[in-house]
Amino acid sequence: MDRPFVPLGRPRAERADAARNREQLLATARAMVAETGVEKVTMDGLAERAGLGKGTVYRRFGTRAGIFHALLDEDEHAFQEHVMSGPPPLGPGADPLDRLIAYGRARTAYLADHLELVRASLDRNGPAPAEGASTLTRLHIRMLLGLARPGVADLDTLALQLTAALEGPVMLFLSAPRPTSRPGPPAADRLGDSWEALVERICGRSA
Template identity: 55%
Template sequence: MLLERDHGRLQGLLVRQHLLAIAREMLAEVGPEQLTMDALAERSGLGKGTVFRRFGTRTGIFAALLDEAERGFQEDVLGGPPPLGPGAPPMERLAAYGEARMRFLMDNRGVARAALAGRQPQPGGSLPTSLSHTHIRMLLGLIDLGPADLGLLTLQLTAALDDPLLRYLSTTEVDHATAQITDTLAKGWRDLVRRVCRP
């Protein structure tokens, strides 16, 4: 019985990986607008019910794609070269993290935008932020900030990082000035970190 259940889970995982690979191909070929439940089912040769069971909704497809890309970003944060990865002073890592997070989301804005579809951007709540929150809190704990409330400061910095990104990810105007907007946001984040963490 257990072996049969494990086989079923493995089969489900393989189907999901197959669907995500097809979804990535479709994104590269036709863009996010054409990636629908029906189109993914047809292209993959699987039934729409199978796609629905794996992702629930069209938004679920994009959330899964973003989550997959997120794993690579997390690897860079946890084990990549400094200053994003370990080895740099915490304040420098905090500044590098915010900038890298902005660039990651801007580079994946089509998928992120579709993953947010139908959800109202709420401060610090609509975009998955567990990595941001955890990482920022860990880095703040390594900086001598005196009697600061690190929990509250973590929430405030996480919101300061996510809110502007949510604003820009929700509009197509960013597509015409991505580099300029990203550079402006990164500069603002670095300035904020310097001011908040000033000795």
């Protein structure tokens, strides 16, 4: 019950040349994002920078949004590894309530760091994503709630609501214009503090 996450869907088998091309394209795309920003990355520009044919890029990613989806997929795998086998309190070995708080803070920081990639990964011509990483968040929260035993009968629904409380407001808050009259701490820190207060209240821990 301490490994609720599942792989995000890489192919089971991949030819050696295809694997090399994938790693080269992802490394190049990541470098381009760091140098010029998400908005300047294009399919043709990626092909030229990586020294590969345009057909290779289009077969690998399909659309421009596919580039950023692939980058997020890699980062999600790394995030999951920290949760499953990293040091406590995010990883195993800590009190389940402490892990739940740590997860919310880490996930908020992750979403803040990846906001532009998330935006760019949404294909305007495709359906709105209904599953994905938030499903993995829900499974992990549900597992930790089962260990923390907050005294709520329907833990499945509570996990669903906490997932929405964690992932939904982050995207809405961080995409809104920043207030200019009140500098305060970074948005991710403020949202992390709110998450901690919410979880402690639900699970009955006194402040």
